[in-house]
Amino acid sequence: MESTGPGSPSCAITTCVTEPNSPDGAEPVFDQRAATYSNHTWHIRYAERLVELAAPTPGMRILDAATGTGLAAIAAARALGPTGHVMGVDISTGMLTRARQAITAAGLTNIELVRADATALPRFGNGSFDLILCSAGLLYLPVQAALREWHRLLTPGGQVGFSTMAAGFPVAARLFRDHARRYGLTLTDPATALGTSTRCRQVLRDAGLTAAKLVGETIRFSSHDLDHAWEAHARGPHHDAVATLTPKQTETFQRDYTDALADLLRTDEDRLLTSEVIYAFGER
Numbered sequence: 001m002e003s004t005g006p007g008s009p010s011c012a013i014t015t016c017v018t019e020p021n022s023p024d025g026a027e028p029v030f031d032q033r034a035a036t037y038s039n040h041t042w043h044i045r046y047a048e049r050l051v052e053l054a055a056p057t058p059g060m061r062i063l064d065a066a067t068g069t070g071l072a073a074i075a076a077a078r079a080l081g082p083t084g085h086v087m088g089v090d091i092s093t094g095m096l097t098r099a100r101q102a103i104t105a106a107g108l109t110n111i112e113l114v115r116a117d118a119t120a121l122p123r124f125g126n127g128s129f130d131l132i133l134c135s136a137g138l139l140y141l142p143v144q145a146a147l148r149e150w151h152r153l154l155t156p157g158g159q160v161g162f163s164t165m166a167a168g169f170p171v172a173a174r175l176f177r178d179h180a181r182r183y184g185l186t187l188t189d190p191a192t193a194l195g196t197s198t199r200c201r202q203v204l205r206d207a208g209l210t211a212a213k214l215v216g217e218t219i220r221f222s223s224h225d226l227d228h229a230w231e232a233h234a235r236g237p238h239h240d241a242v243a244t245l246t247p248k249q250t251e252t253f254q255r256d257y258t259d260a261l262a263d264l265l266r267t268d269e270d271r272l273l274t275s276e277v278i279y280a281f282g283e284r
Protein backbone atom coordinates (compact mmCIF):
# COMPACT_ATOMS: atom_id res chain seq x y z
CA MET A 1 0.00 0.00 0.00
CA GLU A 2 1.39 3.41 -0.88
CA SER A 3 0.75 6.36 1.40
CA THR A 4 2.38 9.25 -0.41
CA GLY A 5 1.55 12.72 0.86
CA PRO A 6 0.53 15.64 -1.28
CA GLY A 7 3.32 17.79 -2.64
CA SER A 8 6.20 15.43 -1.91
CA PRO A 9 6.31 12.97 -4.76
CA SER A 10 10.01 12.16 -4.64
CA CYS A 11 10.06 10.06 -1.48
CA ALA A 12 7.13 7.76 -0.89
CA ILE A 13 6.34 5.88 2.32
CA THR A 14 5.46 2.25 1.78
CA THR A 15 3.55 0.50 4.53
CA CYS A 16 4.25 -3.12 5.39
CA VAL A 17 3.65 -3.37 9.11
CA THR A 18 3.90 -6.84 10.54
CA GLU A 19 3.72 -7.29 14.30
CA PRO A 20 5.16 -4.25 16.08
CA ASN A 21 7.39 -5.37 18.94
CA SER A 22 8.16 -1.94 20.29
CA PRO A 23 7.13 -1.15 23.87
CA ASP A 24 3.42 -0.44 24.15
CA GLY A 25 2.67 3.10 23.15
CA ALA A 26 5.98 3.73 21.35
CA GLU A 27 4.28 4.71 18.12
CA PRO A 28 1.91 7.43 19.45
CA VAL A 29 4.74 8.78 21.62
CA PHE A 30 7.00 9.16 18.59
CA ASP A 31 4.16 10.48 16.42
CA GLN A 32 3.84 13.27 18.98
CA ARG A 33 7.59 13.94 19.11
CA ALA A 34 7.98 13.96 15.33
CA ALA A 35 7.30 17.67 14.71
CA THR A 36 10.07 18.92 16.99
CA TYR A 37 12.46 15.95 16.94
CA SER A 38 14.96 17.36 14.46
CA ASN A 39 14.99 20.76 16.21
CA HIS A 40 17.25 19.18 18.81
CA THR A 41 20.62 19.50 17.15
CA TRP A 42 22.18 16.82 19.37
CA HIS A 43 19.91 14.27 17.66
CA ILE A 44 21.49 15.30 14.36
CA ARG A 45 25.08 15.14 15.68
CA TYR A 46 24.42 11.78 17.34
CA ALA A 47 23.05 10.22 14.13
CA GLU A 48 25.70 11.78 11.90
CA ARG A 49 28.49 10.55 14.16
CA LEU A 50 27.21 6.97 13.88
CA VAL A 51 27.27 7.26 10.10
CA GLU A 52 30.72 8.84 10.16
CA LEU A 53 32.09 5.95 12.25
CA ALA A 54 30.36 3.39 10.02
CA ALA A 55 32.08 5.03 7.03
CA PRO A 56 29.71 3.86 4.26
CA THR A 57 31.25 3.53 0.82
CA PRO A 58 29.66 4.18 -2.60
CA GLY A 59 27.47 1.39 -3.89
CA MET A 60 26.44 0.04 -0.48
CA ARG A 61 22.90 -1.05 0.33
CA ILE A 62 22.07 0.36 3.74
CA LEU A 63 19.16 -0.22 6.10
CA ASP A 64 18.47 2.54 8.62
CA ALA A 65 16.40 0.75 11.26
CA ALA A 66 14.12 3.00 13.36
CA THR A 67 15.03 5.84 11.02
CA GLY A 68 12.81 8.41 12.76
CA THR A 69 13.04 11.69 10.88
CA GLY A 70 15.72 10.14 8.66
CA LEU A 71 18.78 11.79 10.19
CA ALA A 72 21.14 8.82 9.75
CA ALA A 73 19.51 7.81 6.46
CA ILE A 74 20.17 11.25 5.00
CA ALA A 75 23.78 11.35 6.23
CA ALA A 76 24.37 7.84 4.85
CA ALA A 77 22.76 8.67 1.49
CA ARG A 78 25.02 11.71 1.16
CA ALA A 79 28.07 9.59 1.93
CA LEU A 80 27.05 6.98 -0.62
CA GLY A 81 26.56 9.28 -3.53
CA PRO A 82 24.47 8.19 -6.47
CA THR A 83 25.59 4.56 -6.59
CA GLY A 84 24.17 3.27 -3.32
CA HIS A 85 20.76 2.97 -1.72
CA VAL A 86 19.30 3.57 1.75
CA MET A 87 16.13 1.95 3.10
CA GLY A 88 14.69 3.78 6.10
CA VAL A 89 12.28 1.79 8.27
CA ASP A 90 10.23 3.10 11.18
CA ILE A 91 6.99 2.23 12.95
CA SER A 92 5.82 5.84 13.40
CA THR A 93 3.91 7.50 10.57
CA GLY A 94 4.58 10.91 12.12
CA MET A 95 8.34 10.36 12.11
CA LEU A 96 8.29 8.99 8.56
CA THR A 97 6.29 11.96 7.31
CA ARG A 98 9.01 14.26 8.65
CA ALA A 99 11.70 12.02 7.16
CA ARG A 100 10.03 12.19 3.77
CA GLN A 101 9.90 16.00 3.91
CA ALA A 102 13.58 16.22 4.92
CA ILE A 103 14.66 13.83 2.16
CA THR A 104 12.68 15.72 -0.45
CA ALA A 105 14.09 19.04 0.81
CA ALA A 106 17.62 17.61 0.59
CA GLY A 107 17.00 16.57 -3.01
CA LEU A 108 18.07 12.98 -2.31
CA THR A 109 16.69 10.28 -4.56
CA ASN A 110 18.53 7.24 -3.19
CA ILE A 111 16.42 6.77 -0.02
CA GLU A 112 13.22 4.77 0.31
CA LEU A 113 10.99 4.75 3.38
CA VAL A 114 8.99 1.85 4.69
CA ARG A 115 6.62 1.86 7.65
CA ALA A 116 7.28 -1.41 9.42
CA ASP A 117 8.49 -3.06 12.57
CA ALA A 118 12.28 -2.95 12.27
CA THR A 119 12.61 -6.28 14.11
CA ALA A 120 10.59 -8.29 11.57
CA LEU A 121 11.21 -7.43 7.95
CA PRO A 122 10.18 -10.46 5.88
CA ARG A 123 9.86 -8.27 2.78
CA PHE A 124 13.67 -8.23 2.58
CA GLY A 125 15.56 -11.41 1.73
CA ASN A 126 18.63 -12.79 3.49
CA GLY A 127 21.76 -10.75 2.81
CA SER A 128 19.87 -7.73 1.44
CA PHE A 129 22.10 -5.13 3.10
CA ASP A 130 25.82 -4.36 3.45
CA LEU A 131 25.31 -2.04 6.42
CA ILE A 132 22.52 -1.73 8.99
CA LEU A 133 22.38 1.36 11.17
CA CYS A 134 20.26 2.01 14.22
CA SER A 135 20.88 5.42 15.74
CA ALA A 136 19.35 5.98 19.19
CA GLY A 137 16.75 3.33 18.43
CA LEU A 138 17.78 -0.06 19.78
CA LEU A 139 16.66 0.79 23.32
CA TYR A 140 13.07 0.92 22.03
CA LEU A 141 13.27 -2.53 20.44
CA PRO A 142 13.58 -6.07 21.76
CA VAL A 143 17.35 -6.17 21.38
CA GLN A 144 17.92 -9.80 20.48
CA ALA A 145 14.95 -10.03 18.09
CA ALA A 146 16.26 -6.92 16.31
CA LEU A 147 19.90 -8.00 16.10
CA ARG A 148 19.03 -11.52 14.93
CA GLU A 149 16.80 -10.15 12.20
CA TRP A 150 19.55 -7.75 11.14
CA HIS A 151 22.05 -10.63 11.15
CA ARG A 152 19.75 -12.38 8.65
CA LEU A 153 19.49 -9.25 6.54
CA LEU A 154 23.25 -8.61 6.42
CA THR A 155 25.45 -9.84 3.66
CA PRO A 156 28.41 -11.97 4.95
CA GLY A 157 31.06 -9.51 6.13
CA GLY A 158 28.38 -6.83 6.45
CA GLN A 159 28.22 -4.52 9.44
CA VAL A 160 25.62 -3.40 11.97
CA GLY A 161 26.15 -0.18 13.91
CA PHE A 162 24.06 1.20 16.75
CA SER A 163 24.36 3.95 19.31
CA THR A 164 23.31 4.01 22.92
CA MET A 165 23.57 6.25 25.94
CA ALA A 166 25.89 4.84 28.58
CA ALA A 167 24.04 3.49 31.62
CA GLY A 168 23.01 6.32 33.93
CA PHE A 169 22.90 8.93 31.15
CA PRO A 170 21.54 11.40 30.31
CA VAL A 171 21.75 12.99 33.74
CA ALA A 172 18.33 14.65 33.25
CA ALA A 173 16.77 11.19 32.92
CA ARG A 174 18.58 9.93 36.02
CA LEU A 175 17.26 12.95 37.94
CA PHE A 176 13.75 12.12 36.69
CA ARG A 177 14.00 8.55 37.99
CA ASP A 178 15.38 9.80 41.35
CA HIS A 179 12.36 12.07 41.72
CA ALA A 180 9.95 9.31 40.64
CA ARG A 181 11.19 7.20 43.56
CA ARG A 182 9.67 9.76 45.95
CA TYR A 183 6.28 8.73 44.55
CA GLY A 184 6.93 5.02 44.96
CA LEU A 185 7.85 4.51 41.30
CA THR A 186 10.90 2.43 40.46
CA LEU A 187 11.70 3.26 36.86
CA THR A 188 14.32 1.24 35.06
CA ASP A 189 17.12 3.03 33.26
CA PRO A 190 16.39 2.27 29.55
CA ALA A 191 20.14 2.43 28.89
CA THR A 192 20.85 -0.49 31.23
CA ALA A 193 20.44 -3.22 28.60
CA LEU A 194 23.07 -1.75 26.26
CA GLY A 195 24.85 0.94 28.25
CA THR A 196 28.32 -0.54 28.78
CA SER A 197 30.95 -1.79 26.33
CA THR A 198 30.60 -5.24 27.86
CA ARG A 199 26.83 -5.26 27.28
CA CYS A 200 27.23 -4.04 23.70
CA ARG A 201 29.77 -6.76 22.96
CA GLN A 202 27.57 -9.39 24.58
CA VAL A 203 24.37 -8.52 22.69
CA LEU A 204 26.28 -8.52 19.40
CA ARG A 205 27.82 -11.91 20.20
CA ASP A 206 24.47 -13.35 21.32
CA ALA A 207 23.09 -12.47 17.89
CA GLY A 208 25.96 -14.26 16.13
CA LEU A 209 27.85 -11.09 15.24
CA THR A 210 31.51 -10.30 15.92
CA ALA A 211 31.96 -7.16 18.02
CA ALA A 212 34.15 -5.25 15.58
CA LYS A 213 34.43 -1.77 17.07
CA LEU A 214 33.23 0.07 20.16
CA VAL A 215 33.68 3.80 20.49
CA GLY A 216 32.93 5.66 23.71
CA GLU A 217 32.45 9.42 23.43
CA THR A 218 30.46 12.22 24.97
CA ILE A 219 27.69 14.26 23.45
CA ARG A 220 26.67 17.71 24.56
CA PHE A 221 23.07 18.90 24.86
CA SER A 222 22.01 22.52 24.73
CA SER A 223 20.04 23.98 27.61
CA HIS A 224 17.06 24.23 25.20
CA ASP A 225 17.01 20.45 24.99
CA LEU A 226 15.81 20.54 28.59
CA ASP A 227 12.69 22.53 27.68
CA HIS A 228 10.81 19.32 26.88
CA ALA A 229 12.53 17.10 29.46
CA TRP A 230 9.38 16.62 31.54
CA GLU A 231 7.24 15.61 28.53
CA ALA A 232 9.96 13.37 27.13
CA HIS A 233 10.40 11.46 30.39
CA ALA A 234 6.85 11.52 31.77
CA ARG A 235 5.37 10.25 28.49
CA GLY A 236 8.32 8.17 27.34
CA PRO A 237 7.58 4.56 26.36
CA HIS A 238 9.68 3.26 29.26
CA HIS A 239 7.85 5.26 31.90
CA ASP A 240 4.23 4.07 31.69
CA ALA A 241 4.07 3.89 35.49
CA VAL A 242 4.07 7.71 35.71
CA ALA A 243 0.47 7.63 34.39
CA THR A 244 -0.61 5.87 37.62
CA LEU A 245 0.08 8.99 39.73
CA THR A 246 -2.80 11.23 40.78
CA PRO A 247 -3.08 14.65 39.07
CA LYS A 248 -1.88 16.28 42.31
CA GLN A 249 1.17 13.99 42.55
CA THR A 250 1.96 14.58 38.88
CA GLU A 251 1.77 18.34 39.36
CA THR A 252 4.14 18.26 42.35
CA PHE A 253 6.48 15.83 40.61
CA GLN A 254 6.66 18.06 37.53
CA ARG A 255 7.30 21.20 39.56
CA ASP A 256 9.98 19.61 41.76
CA TYR A 257 11.69 17.97 38.80
CA THR A 258 11.69 21.15 36.73
CA ASP A 259 13.09 23.12 39.69
CA ALA A 260 15.81 20.49 40.25
CA LEU A 261 16.80 20.66 36.57
CA ALA A 262 17.01 24.46 36.71
CA ASP A 263 19.14 24.24 39.90
CA LEU A 264 21.55 21.76 38.37
CA LEU A 265 21.79 23.87 35.22
CA ARG A 266 22.88 26.78 37.40
CA THR A 267 25.28 24.84 39.60
CA ASP A 268 26.74 22.13 37.36
CA GLU A 269 25.84 22.78 33.73
CA ASP A 270 28.60 20.55 32.38
CA ARG A 271 27.43 17.52 34.31
CA LEU A 272 23.80 18.06 33.31
CA LEU A 273 24.44 18.70 29.62
CA THR A 274 27.14 16.16 28.89
CA SER A 275 26.28 12.55 28.27
CA GLU A 276 28.47 9.51 27.75
CA VAL A 277 27.47 7.53 24.66
CA ILE A 278 28.64 4.34 22.96
CA TYR A 279 28.74 3.58 19.24
CA ALA A 280 28.91 -0.19 18.71
CA PHE A 281 29.64 -2.08 15.52
CA GLY A 282 29.28 -5.76 14.85
CA GLU A 283 30.21 -7.77 11.79
CA ARG A 284 28.47 -10.76 10.31
Ligand SMILES: C[S@@+](CC[C@H](N)C(=O)[O-])C[C@H]1O[C@@H](n2cnc3c(N)ncnc32)[C@H](O)[C@@H]1O
Binds near residue numbers: 046067071136140
Ligand atom coordinates in the same frame (compact mmCIF):
# COMPACT_ATOMS: atom_id res chain seq x y z
C1 LIG B 1 14.77 8.16 19.46
S1 LIG B 1 14.11 7.84 17.86
C2 LIG B 1 15.58 7.65 16.86
C3 LIG B 1 15.33 8.06 15.43
C4 LIG B 1 16.57 8.14 14.54
N1 LIG B 1 17.18 6.85 14.32
C5 LIG B 1 17.57 9.15 15.01
O1 LIG B 1 18.75 8.84 15.15
O2 LIG B 1 17.20 10.30 15.22
C6 LIG B 1 13.54 6.16 18.00
C7 LIG B 1 12.72 5.70 16.81
O3 LIG B 1 12.42 4.30 16.96
C8 LIG B 1 11.17 4.07 16.31
N2 LIG B 1 10.65 2.75 16.69
C9 LIG B 1 10.25 2.33 17.92
N3 LIG B 1 9.86 1.04 17.85
C10 LIG B 1 10.03 0.64 16.56
C11 LIG B 1 9.84 -0.60 15.86
N4 LIG B 1 9.40 -1.68 16.46
N5 LIG B 1 10.14 -0.64 14.54
C12 LIG B 1 10.60 0.46 13.89
N6 LIG B 1 10.80 1.64 14.50
C13 LIG B 1 10.53 1.74 15.82
C14 LIG B 1 10.34 5.25 16.78
O4 LIG B 1 9.19 5.43 16.01
C15 LIG B 1 11.37 6.39 16.65
O5 LIG B 1 11.31 7.00 15.39
